[in-house]
Amino acid sequence: MNAPTQAAHLAPEVAQRAVPEALIEALKARFGVNCSTALVVREQHGRDESAFTTVPPPAAVVFAESTQDVSDAVRLCAQFQVPVIPFGVGSSLEGHLLAVQGGVSIDLMRMNKVLSINPEDLLVVVQPGVTRKQLNEEIKSTGLFFPIDPGADATIGGMSATRASGTNAVRYGTMRENVLALEVVTASGEVIRTGTRAKKSSAGYDLTRLMVGSEGTLGVMTEITVKLYPLPEAISAAICSFPSIEAAVRAVIKTIQLGVPIARVELIDHNAVRMVNAYAKLGLREEPLLLMEFHGSPAGVKEQAETVQDIASEFGGNAFEWATTPEERTRLWTARHNAYFAALQSRPGCRAISTDTCVPISRLADCLLDSIAETDASGIPYFLVGHVGDGNFHFGYLIDPNNPQECATAEALNQQLVHRALRLGGTCTGEHGIGLHKMDFLRTETGEGAVDMMRTIKRALDPHNIMNPGKIFSM
Amino acid sequence: MNAPTQAAHLAPEVAQRAVPEALIEALKARFGVNCSTALVVREQHGRDESAFTTVPPPAAVVFAESTQDVSDAVRLCAQFQVPVIPFGVGSSLEGHLLAVQGGVSIDLMRMNKVLSINPEDLLVVVQPGVTRKQLNEEIKSTGLFFPIDPGADATIGGMSATRASGTNAVRYGTMRENVLALEVVTASGEVIRTGTRAKKSSAGYDLTRLMVGSEGTLGVMTEITVKLYPLPEAISAAICSFPSIEAAVRAVIKTIQLGVPIARVELIDHNAVRMVNAYAKLGLREEPLLLMEFHGSPAGVKEQAETVQDIASEFGGNAFEWATTPEERTRLWTARHNAYFAALQSRPGCRAISTDTCVPISRLADCLLDSIAETDASGIPYFLVGHVGDGNFHFGYLIDPNNPQECATAEALNQQLVHRALRLGGTCTGEHGIGLHKMDFLRTETGEGAVDMMRTIKRALDPHNIMNPGKIFSM
Numbered sequence: 001m002n003a004p005t006q007a008a009h010l011a012p013e014v015a016q017r018a019v020p021e022a023l024i025e026a027l028k029a030r031f032g033v034n035c036s037t038a039l040v041v042r043e044q045h046g047r048d049e050s051a052f053t054t055v056p057p058p059a060a061v062v063f064a065e066s067t068q069d070v071s072d073a074v075r076l077c078a079q080f081q082v083p084v085i086p087f088g089v090g091s092s093l094e095g096h097l098l099a100v101q102g103g104v105s106i107d108l109m110r111m112n113k114v115l116s117i118n119p120e121d122l123l124v125v126v127q128p129g130v131t132r133k134q135l136n137e138e139i140k141s142t143g144l145f146f147p148i149d150p151g152a153d154a155t156i157g158g159m160s161a162t163r164a165s166g167t168n169a170v171r172y173g174t175m176r177e178n179v180l181a182l183e184v185v186t187a188s189g190e191v192i193r194t195g196t197r198a199k200k201s202s203a204g205y206d207l208t209r210l211m212v213g214s215e216g217t218l219g220v221m222t223e224i225t226v227k228l229y230p231l232p233e234a235i236s237a238a239i240c241s242f243p244s245i246e247a248a249v250r251a252v253i254k255t256i257q258l259g260v261p262i263a264r265v266e267l268i269d270h271n272a273v274r275m276v277n278a279y280a281k282l283g284l285r286e287e288p289l290l291l292m293e294f295h296g297s298p299a300g301v302k303e304q305a306e307t308v309q310d311i312a313s314e315f316g317g318n319a320f321e322w323a324t325t326p327e328e329r330t331r332l333w334t335a336r337h338n339a340y341f342a343a344l345q346s347r348p349g350c351r352a353i354s355t356d357t358c359v360p361i362s363r364l365a366d367c368l369l370d371s372i373a374e375t376d377a378s379g380i381p382y383f384l385v386g387h388v389g390d391g392n393f394h395f396g397y398l399i400d401p402n403n404p405q406e407c408a409t410a411e412a413l414n415q416q417l418v419h420r421a422l423r424l425g426g427t428c429t430g431e432h433g434i435g436l437h438k439m440d441f442l443r444t445e446t447g448e449g450a451v452d453m454m455r456t457i458k459r460a461l462d463p464h465n466i467m468n469p470g471k472i473f474s475m
Numbered sequence: 476m477n478a479p480t481q482a483a484h485l486a487p488e489v490a491q492r493a494v495p496e497a498l499i500e501a502l503k504a505r506f507g508v509n510c511s512t513a514l515v516v517r518e519q520h521g522r523d524e525s526a527f528t529t530v531p532p533p534a535a536v537v538f539a540e541s542t543q544d545v546s547d548a549v550r551l552c553a554q555f556q557v558p559v560i561p562f563g564v565g566s567s568l569e570g571h572l573l574a575v576q577g578g579v580s581i582d583l584m585r586m587n588k589v590l591s592i593n594p595e596d597l598l599v600v601v602q603p604g605v606t607r608k609q610l611n612e613e614i615k616s617t618g619l620f621f622p623i624d625p626g627a628d629a630t631i632g633g634m635s636a637t638r639a640s641g642t643n644a645v646r647y648g649t650m651r652e653n654v655l656a657l658e659v660v661t662a663s664g665e666v667i668r669t670g671t672r673a674k675k676s677s678a679g680y681d682l683t684r685l686m687v688g689s690e691g692t693l694g695v696m697t698e699i700t701v702k703l704y705p706l707p708e709a710i711s712a713a714i715c716s717f718p719s720i721e722a723a724v725r726a727v728i729k730t731i732q733l734g735v736p737i738a739r740v741e742l743i744d745h746n747a748v749r750m751v752n753a754y755a756k757l758g759l760r761e762e763p764l765l766l767m768e769f770h771g772s773p774a775g776v777k778e779q780a781e782t783v784q785d786i787a788s789e790f791g792g793n794a795f796e797w798a799t800t801p802e803e804r805t806r807l808w809t810a811r812h813n814a815y816f817a818a819l820q821s822r823p824g825c826r827a828i829s830t831d832t833c834v835p836i837s838r839l840a841d842c843l844l845d846s847i848a849e850t851d852a853s854g855i856p857y858f859l860v861g862h863v864g865d866g867n868f869h870f871g872y873l874i875d876p877n878n879p880q881e882c883a884t885a886e887a888l889n890q891q892l893v894h895r896a897l898r899l900g901g902t903c904t905g906e907h908g909i910g911l912h913k914m915d916f917l918r919t920e921t922g923e924g925a926v927d928m929m930r931t932i933k934r935a936l937d938p939h940n941i942m943n944p945g946k947i948f949s950m
Contacts, residue, residue, distance in 0.1 A: 119732075163681070173652075197900035198833040199835070199865045200644060201905060202637055203916075205693075206681075207929065209651075210684070230734035253595070258705060259704065299778055303774055356677075360598075360672040362593065362596045391674055392673075427673040427675075429677045441678075442679050449666070449668070450669055450682055451679070453661070457685075457935060461928065461931060
């Protein structure tokens, strides 16, 4: 994910496909000012939060305002066999949004309406450009909430495309479990629907879940039906420090294995605590912390919390601190939410390279401890945060992007970490997706056979390889 | 699903494909006595629990004992472009197991090993022929259980292939949520793996969920990793009668909307109660009943139960009866489990035609009440049971299979019911699958575009259409 290695990763894909002037003219004729070829607009749509920076921007950007717009834009691009890259807020960490083969970016941020709220069925239908915070704002009066919370205020479209999750996934699942139905514009510009509003169905292939996590390579999502949940009657948050990462992780493992329906359980290592203390003057003990949240009835929350407090004590946890008011909770979660920015400030000018492995929880301690030892030995500054209830965690390697040695070291650490996670039965990506950087990892993880099956599906549904080409696998 | 109409449904598929003698010889050479062409064996593998009976049996049955066996059998069939039909216990209700285009049945019941139990990660790896009861028996000592419980003691392979669920789905989800990873033999006989042991992943297309529910049309599952759950510390069951179906359903809707984590909530209509009373002398009030189960800590279960009891009272529920010992619970659940057999006994010689619609819970009362009125008016005896917490319910039309008028009436009722459910945003099948009978319904439900996408995927992954052809959609 760093500068020196990206060239190697991108090499097979870098061949830019021609974008004929006739297509640009056709798009301008159809979309008027909603099709831009201004360099500044194209450059905004030619990057994301990944470390890839050397890819030329798309040839044009279409600002879609409706499903019909998306369909027409895709149809025109299909006619000229030109790549189409769906674009939301641009928070991808894996290069999903880069026009690695050239093409046209379709900006979906004007498709940002909540189309229907159905509190009785605990679901909502949104356009892809609605962000998660906007959604929660718009449904506030219903007493329901949408729990999936990747770090960024990402769009529901982007989150669906990468099968995103976040801190609440341990209790509420990921986008895999929470997208119920879709409207999709296919590679030919056709509009199809997958799924219904029914909670379950055995009606044919699960096209919804095939699309979720397909990173824009099979179609553009134009309507998304997601599940909502009743706001818990009671919420209680707690923070607890541990003598070691191992002790913290063992406490989490036991909590999960006992079936405690904990809503959030986040690990913050001593480096991250030190960084957020410096950033936000939080005065937290500079030891590994677990940040936890319990949702339920008042009695249920109390019971869960007592159980977890007992488990924590068993593993040497101390300074168990409670937060039951919204303000206290906000203060505690600030530590977690600020970790990334606090880390960047801890080393001015640095770039954070984020890993995303996820392992079976029984192997979490092994995986973490070996990787921490390796990272400590490398001398690269880092922090570690994790959705440890799911076995998912992120090292943030804080590298000087102009120092090739550091870049190479971070890349080597990530390689070692991923291979360790795969050996332990895990995955190279818990929630960020494959994008450009993890294509080799995917092959190692799932085997050539499964990747070939993905390619076969891609070839069948997108014969001219125009939908976000060059992502997930090479063709 | 009845005799007179099945011919019409089957007509386009009935063309039997030739099974060359050379293939049978090759299978016998490879499998010896594990390949049978005895008529009695073929006939056992030429039917299931559906109403379709006029299809010729497969030309041969291979009893597979390993993934290699399945791979070799599929490779040989592929060489001759002969259909392959995976077979478990034969409990499909939709004709999934019938050799509508001829071919070879692969019996997977000898692949019935639990391959590894991993209690720490709450998962287990099984071969496809393991049944759900066998699985729960084999993991009993771990303190964990596998919650998915279709009526029959189906195999995990069959349940995965139809995306099955059952009474616990309201709390624990369906096979969609509970299959974590697969080993699959593809249409060319290749063995691929999908998914890992990690709880979540964003690694490429979700092939696991593409396979789950694909009814054997994309490959044969040879290893299945499923989630387990800690046996609840406390379980409490209750039965409550209501003055009307509507009152019972409204109580369920409110329970779900309040987010009560009820583990099971089953509706049994007054007809079904009457039938099980006659069958098993249960002495239940012959009114619509809700059967409920609560899982959790002792305090949590008590709290849930109190909440639901309050809701039930609000809707006129009475005779709330508790069962906390395993014996009492078994007695109550007997009513539900015996409903099907009790119904068959209520009209000697009859056949039960089961519907399987599922609607958004807000529309459940509307859907049920209109359909009940219609069914009452038809004069066909019936019973109604349902996983109403999910909006899924089954009418059982008790028809005389030799009476064409009754068959036609039942078919017409089912048609009306499905179209009503679709109008209300639901699905034609909550858990039984499409199979042979619901292909038209699928097209209406999801639209030609989505069915075409399914066909395109099928064609790409199985170019000679040998994997359980003629199911889900016509090609």
